[in-house]
Amino acid sequence: MSEIGLLPVDAPATAPRPTARRAGYWLIATGGVMLAVMLIVTAFGPFIAPYNPAAISPDSLAGISAQHWLGTDSIGRDVLSRLIIGGRTTLFITAIAVSLALMAGLVLGLLSGYMGGIVDQMVMRALDVVFAFPVFLLAIAVVAALGPTIPNLILTIAIVYTPILARVVRGPVLSVKRWDHVEAARSVGVSEVRLVVSHILPLVISPILVETSLTLANTIFTVTALSFLGLGPPPPDPNWGGMLAEARQFMELAPLTVIAPAAAIVFATLTFIVLANGLRDMLDVGGQR
Amino acid sequence: MTEPLLDVTGLTAEFVHRGETIPALNGIGFTVAAGEAVGFVGESGCGKSVMARAIMRLAPEGSSVRLGGAVRFQGTDLMALSEARMRDIRGSRIAMVFQDPMTSLNPVMTIGAQMADMIRRHTGFSARQARARVLELLDDVGIRDPQRRIDDHPHQFSGGMRQRVLIAIAVSCEPDLLIADEPTTALDVTVQAQILRLLMRLRERHGMALMLISHDFGVIAGMVERVNVMLGGEIVETGAVEQIFAAPAHAYTRALLDAVPRLDAEGRQA
Numbered sequence: 001m002s003e004i005g006l007l008p009v010d011a012p013a014t015a016p017r018p019t020a021r022r023a024g025y026w027l028i029a030t031g032g033v034m035l036a037v038m039l040i041v042t043a044f045g046p047f048i049a050p051y052n053p054a055a056i057s058p059d060s061l062a063g064i065s066a067q068h069w070l071g072t073d074s075i076g077r078d079v080l081s082r083l084i085i086g087g088r089t090t091l092f093i094t095a096i097a098v099s100l101a102l103m104a105g106l107v108l109g110l111l112s113g114y115m116g117g118i119v120d121q122m123v124m125r126a127l128d129v130v131f132a133f134p135v136f137l138l139a140i141a142v143v144a145a146l147g148p149t150i151p152n153l154i155l156t157i158a159i160v161y162t163p164i165l166a167r168v169v170r171g172p173v174l175s176v177k178r179w180d181h182v183e184a185a186r187s188v189g190v191s192e193v194r195l196v197v198s199h200i201l202p203l204v205i206s207p208i209l210v211e212t213s214l215t216l217a218n219t220i221f222t223v224t225a226l227s228f229l230g231l232g233p234p235p236p237d238p239n240w241g242g243m244l245a246e247a248r249q250f251m252e253l254a255p256l257t258v259i260a261p262a263a264a265i266v267f268a269t270l271t272f273i274v275l276a277n278g279l280r281d282m283l284d285v286g287g288q289r
Numbered sequence: 290m291t292e293p294l295l296d297v298t299g300l301t302a303e304f305v306h307r308g309e310t311i312p313a314l315n316g317i318g319f320t321v322a323a324g325e326a327v328g329f330v331g332e333s334g335c336g337k338s339v340m341a342r343a344i345m346r347l348a349p350e351g352s353s354v355r356l357g358g359a360v361r362f363q364g365t366d367l368m369a370l371s372e373a374r375m376r377d378i379r380g381s382r383i384a385m386v387f388q389d390p391m392t393s394l395n396p397v398m399t400i401g402a403q404m405a406d407m408i409r410r411h412t413g414f415s416a417r418q419a420r421a422r423v424l425e426l427l428d429d430v431g432i433r434d435p436q437r438r439i440d441d442h443p444h445q446f447s448g449g450m451r452q453r454v455l456i457a458i459a460v461s462c463e464p465d466l467l468i469a470d471e472p473t474t475a476l477d478v479t480v481q482a483q484i485l486r487l488l489m490r491l492r493e494r495h496g497m498a499l500m501l502i503s504h505d506f507g508v509i510a511g512m513v514e515r516v517n518v519m520l521g522g523e524i525v526e527t528g529a530v531e532q533i534f535a536a537p538a539h540a541y542t543r544a545l546l547d548a549v550p551r552l553d554a555e556g557r558q559a
Contacts, residue, residue, distance in 0.1 A: 180392040187347055187387075188380030188407045188458060198406070202397040 020281045027278030034271040038091070045088050051078035053085040053238050063256065071256045073247060077238075079260050086238035087264060090227070093154055094219045100158035101165055102212055106201075108162065109169025114177055114196050124170070127163035135160050135222060143231040150233050157222055161215050168211040172204035179203075206283035213276035217269045224265050240265050292364060293320035294498050295344070295466060299358035302336075302343045302522075306353075313339045315522040316358065321466065326492060326499040328509035328530070330545065331519030337502045338388075340519075341470045345383055346375050363465070381411040384459035386488075388471040390451035394443040400427075401439035404458055411462045426457040430487060449480035453487065460491050467492070468500045473508060485512060506549050510534065518542045 041048060050069075057076035062068055070079040112123040130138070142156040176182070177200055185199050226232050227241025235242060240261045247257035302314040314336045321327050329337050339354075346367060348354040360367040362383065367375065387393045395403055404426065405419040414422065420439070427435035430453040443451055452472065459467055469488060473481035489512065492499050503509050509516055509530070516533050518526040518541065526539040537543045 180387060180389055181395045183347060184385075184387055184393040184455065184458075185395065185403075185407075186379070187345060187385040189376045189378070189410055190380075190407065191376060191410075194406075194410075198398065199395050202395075 020284070024278045024281030024283075027274050028282060029278075031271055031275035031278055034267065035275065038087070038268060038271060041084055042088050042091050045084045049078075049081040049084045051081040053077060053082040054236050063254070070260045071254060073243070073254075073257050074250050079243075079257055082238040082243060083240070083260055083264055086240050086243055086261070087268070089150075089233055089237055089239040090220065090223050090241070091268070093150060093157070093223050093233075094216060097154045097157035097223075098161065098212065098216050098219050100154065101161040101215065102208075104158065104162040105165025106169055106208075109166040110173055110196050110201065112166065113170040113173030114192075114200065116174075120170075123166070127166055130159065131163040133160075136225065139222065139226055140229070140231060143226065148231045148234060153223070153226065153232060157219055160222070161219065165208070165211060165215060168207050169204065172207060173200055176200050176203045206279075209283065210276050210280045213272045213279060217272035217276065220265065220268045220272070291323075294323040294325075294363060295321040295500075296361040297344065297358070298361075300340065300343055300360060301355075301357040302339050303355050304353070305355060310355070313354075313522055314343060317519075317522070317524055319517055319524060319527065321498050321500060323465065324492075324496045324498055325515070326501065326513040328513035328516040329500065329502045329519055330504060330506060330509050330516060332504060332545075335519045336522040337504075337519055338470050339522075341385065341468045341500070341502055344468065345379055345385060346370075346372075347379075347385075377411075380407060380459075380464070381462040382464055383466045383468065384462070384464040386452070386456055386459050386467065386469040386472045389475045390448050390455055391475065393455055394451055396443055399440050399442055400446070400454055404454070404461065407458055408461050422461065423457075426461050427454070429491075430454070430457040431483075432457075448476055449484065452476060452480075452484055456484070456487060456491070460495065460497070463495050464497060466498045466500065468502070470502045471504070472501075474503070474505075481508070488512070506534075506546060518545065 055077060057072065057078075059068075059072055060074055060076040062072045062076075064071055068078050068080065070083065073079055073082070108123050108127065112120045138160055139156045142159070143152055146152045146156075182195060182199050185195055190199070223232065224239070224241035224244070227239045228245045229241075230245065232239055232241050243261040244258060244265075247254070247261070251258050297320070298318045300314055300317040301312070304311045304313060317336075317340060319327070329340070331337050342348070343354075343356055344360050344362075344367070346356070348356075356368060358368070362378070367378070370378070394400070398406075401420065401423050404423045405416065408414055408419045408422055409416070412419075423439060424435045427439065432438055432450060432453055438446075443454075446454065452475075456472075467488075472488065473484050476484060485508065488499065488501075491497070499513070501509060501512050513530060516528065516530055517524045518533070518539065520541050526533065526537065526542045528538075533542060534546065537546055
């Protein structure tokens with residue numbers, strides 16, 4: 001074989017472009033480090049934060065100093081402490097909401113894609129209705145109707161993002177369920193549930209991972225935007241969106257009070273976008289098998 | 290005469306597509322005795338594969354197939370069984386080997402996991418017992434060094450080896466009937482012979498009945514006692530292998546036999 005040497009034997013024609021793959025690793029490494037930083041700060045927030053985030057001091061709208069690394073806000077609270085503790089709230093809401101949306105999306109997408117026919121039609125049309133509403137309008141309506149509490153916010157965001165994830169799950173399921181190994185498994189008596197969970201789901205996981213990461217980025221943005229509009233967790237609990245809203249009036253006096261939460265939002269959103277791009281390149285979503 | 294293992298009468302299948310019905314099987318009837326090897330030959334699209342799937346009630350997912358007729362297996366009509374009872378029969382009493390070994394294994398599960406999964410489904414073995422059985426089966430179907438290969442993924446196996454694995458899965462619960470749907474079509478000729486020999490050996494050992502579906506008279510001739518010739522969703526001729534080869538009664542059978550290139554006949558003339 002190898003003596004002929006016309007073609008490199010060990011280079012399968014379907015392998016993803018190596019440059020994209022390498023870029024993918026870099027992006028994932030970068031995103032991973034960013035995520036780690038975020039998780040550490042979030043997890044150990046109360047130990048890291050130098051002050052009580054709700055503690056008022058007479059030293060209001062102070063600039064950068066040794067005592068207050070990122071200055072203080074309009075009633076003298078330490079911006080860094082509020083940023084760290086506020087991140088906990090924002091990320092907590094995001095994580096729970098996306099987990100719920102992912103679970104619902106998986107169940108609905110798998111059900112719809114695997115069953116097909118009338119079930120598929122009903123599920124997808126119902127999701128289309130949700131999909132048709134602009135994200136913010138729907139979120140504002142629900143939160144305004146039910147009250148701005150954290151559970152309501154989580155539920156709303158989960159509902160809003162479920163259709164997107166369900167669609168991403170359903171698409172590849174439609175094709176993978178027709179693959180031979182699924183029929184072969186069915187021919188030896190594997191149950192429907194097991195077929196879906198162990199013979200279909202693992203093959204459609206790549207696009208789901210990428211979409212979940214993108215949804216995390218979007219959700220952080222949505223949570224902070226809703227908080228900015230006053231539909232987030234009620235004060236005095238700090239959160240990034242709320243901090244922006246409060247600091248808005250003093251932007252010229254103390255630019256740091258706006259820049260700091262804005263930077264945090266950008267950092268968190270960027271983390272998941274970088275991860276999503278990395279995953280997409282590495283898993284070569286779109287060109288499987 | 291004892292009751293046959295499998296008694297198919299008036300089996301019909303039609304595809305329903307956008308309100309139109311397209312017939313695939315027009316009332317097929319045949320029997321398979323316990324331990325017997327029966328061949329099915331016919332051209333592409335004559336309904337061989339649909340028939341195999343109809344017997345196991347494996348409708349292609351998403352397409353609407355309407356089945357009719359009766360499939361009596363060991364005295365029970367499979368068409369009348371609930372899906373759950375049918376699942377118990379699939380794999381344990383009737384098993385199937387598919388045409389394309391390259392795509393018939395789950396690419397993200399190890400060989401061992403796929404096999405153990407299925408064995409545990411039908412036997413209630415513990416994970417350890419199932420693994421031991423998997424090793425035994427792999428050895429049985431001629432996978433060298435099963436200890437080392439059991440945790441490999443399908444892509445690390447060649448086509449012939451994958452077909453061996455699929456056969457191992459099919460016979461793992463010692464079914465009474467094995468349906469082999471073009472089991473060698475996707476393989477090299479040399480590997481074909483090995484796989485056919487393996488099927489023969491396993492059939493004799495376990496006393497399984499075998500339904501061998503192929504378009505290749507050569508494959509059929511060496512393996513079975515009785516042949517059914519299929520055309521357009523019907524069985525047009527049935528008989529012992531020697532009889533069909535020596536004196537084909539149906540014009541289509543003659544045409545099929547004539548279509549096989551004959552090395553010996555050519556050679557003698559030259």
